[in-house]
Amino acid sequence: MPPGESGPPDALDALEYRLLGEEPHLDQAEVAERAGVSLEVARELWHLLGFAHTEPGEPAFTEADVRALRNTVDLIDLGVIDADRQDGLVRTLGRSFARLAEWQVGLLADIAREAGIDPTDGLIDLAGEVLPRVEDLQNYVWRRHLLSVSSRMLAVAATDDRTSCRAVCFVDIVGYTARSRNLSERELVSWLEAFETAALDTVIEHNGRIIKNIGDELLIVADTAQDAVAMALELTRRGADEDDEFPAVRAGVAYGEVVTRLGDVFGPTVNIAARLTSVARPGSVLVDKGMFEALTGAEDDDSDEHEDAASTYRFRRLRRVSVKGYSRLHTWVVQPR
Incomplete structure (x- = not known):
C-alpha cells in the first residue's frame, strides 16, 4: 500500500x-x-x-x-x-x-x-x-x-589480430598538492571535474578512452600509439598555455600488451606508464621503448636524438630510468617536429 x-x-x-x-x-x-x-x-x-x-x-x-x-x-x-x-x-x-x-x-x-x-x-x-x-x-x-x-572488438576480429596491445597514458596535474591546500572542498571538486571534462574532449577527439581518474591523475587508453602520443602532447600543450585554464600537466605513455578486466586495465604496460609519469618533468611527455618503436618503426638505438621523415615527432633519449619495480627503463622525451 x-x-x-x-x-x-x-x-x-x-x-x-x-x-x-x-x-x-x-x-x-x-x-x-x-x-x-x-x-x-x-x-x-x-x-x-x-x-x-x-x-x-x-x-x-x-x-x-x-x-x-x-x-x-x-x-x-x-x-x-x-x-x-x-x-x-x-x-x-x-x-x-x-x-x-x-x-x-x-x-x-x-x-x-x-x-x-x-x-x-x-x-x-x-x-x-x-x-x-x-x-x-x-x-x-x-x-x-x-x-x-x-x-572495436569486431574491428580487431576482422583483422584477425589476436593480440591485446594498447597505448596506456597517465596524465598528472602539476602542483596539485600545493593548489588543493588553498581550495575548499567544493572548489576542489569543481576544479577536478573541470579538468576531467576538458581532458575528455581531447581524449575523445584522439579516439582515446578515460578508464578512471585517480585523484589528480587520469588513466587513458588508446588503440594506437599515434593517437595516444597526439593526445598526450595536446594535453601538455594546453597546460603550458597561460591563456588556457587547463592546468599544467605531465604525461607518461607506454605501449604493449594490456589485460582488460571489468572496465579496468592491468599489466606491465600500465605500470610502466604510471612510473614514467611520476618522473616526467612538468609539461613533458615521456614514452617507453614500446611507444618509441611503434611511433618510429625503428629498433631501439643508442643515439641521443632521433628524427626521421616518417615520424611527425622528435625523440630525445634520456638516461635509463630506475623506478619502483623496473630498473633502467629505456625512456624518451617526445615532442612535435
Whole structure:
C-alpha cells in the first residue's frame, strides 16, 4: 500500500516507496525461495553488490529483488556469468552504481538547497521528476557504450589480430598538492571535474578512452600509439598555455600488451606508464621503448636524438630510468617536429 493511505509517512518511507515502486514486504528467505536459489547464494550476491546486512525475517525486499535474483540465475544458466566471473562482475556492478548513486543524491540535495527547498521534501519531489529521466539516460548511455566497445572488438576480429596491445597514458596535474591546500572542498571538486571534462574532449577527439581518474591523475587508453602520443602532447600543450585554464600537466605513455578486466586495465604496460609519469618533468611527455618503436618503426638505438621523415615527432633519449619495480627503463622525451 502506498505511503499516505494509512497516515502520513516519514520521508524515508515515502522515498523508499518512490524508488522501489512498492513497500518492502519480503525477507531474504522469501526472496530466495521465489527466485529459486538457496538463501546462501542470495546472501552472497546481496553482499557482493555492496548492500547492508539485513536481519532474518526483516521485510526489506520487494518483487524487484526477486526479479533481479532470477535474472542473475538466468545469466548463470546461460553461461554469461560463470564461477570465475561472478564475484568480479557483481562486485563491479555494485561498486559502480554505488558511486553513481552517491553523486546523484548529492546533486539532488544541492539543487534542493539552492532552490530553498527543505532537502528532505526536495529529495522526494525531485526523485519523482528527475530520476525517471536519469534512468532512461543511463540506459541510453550504456547501450551507446556497448555499441562502441562492440565496434572495436569486431574491428580487431576482422583483422584477425589476436593480440591485446594498447597505448596506456597517465596524465598528472602539476602542483596539485600545493593548489588543493588553498581550495575548499567544493572548489576542489569543481576544479577536478573541470579538468576531467576538458581532458575528455581531447581524449575523445584522439579516439582515446578515460578508464578512471585517480585523484589528480587520469588513466587513458588508446588503440594506437599515434593517437595516444597526439593526445598526450595536446594535453601538455594546453597546460603550458597561460591563456588556457587547463592546468599544467605531465604525461607518461607506454605501449604493449594490456589485460582488460571489468572496465579496468592491468599489466606491465600500465605500470610502466604510471612510473614514467611520476618522473616526467612538468609539461613533458615521456614514452617507453614500446611507444618509441611503434611511433618510429625503428629498433631501439643508442643515439641521443632521433628524427626521421616518417615520424611527425622528435625523440630525445634520456638516461635509463630506475623506478619502483623496473630498473633502467629505456625512456624518451617526445615532442612535435
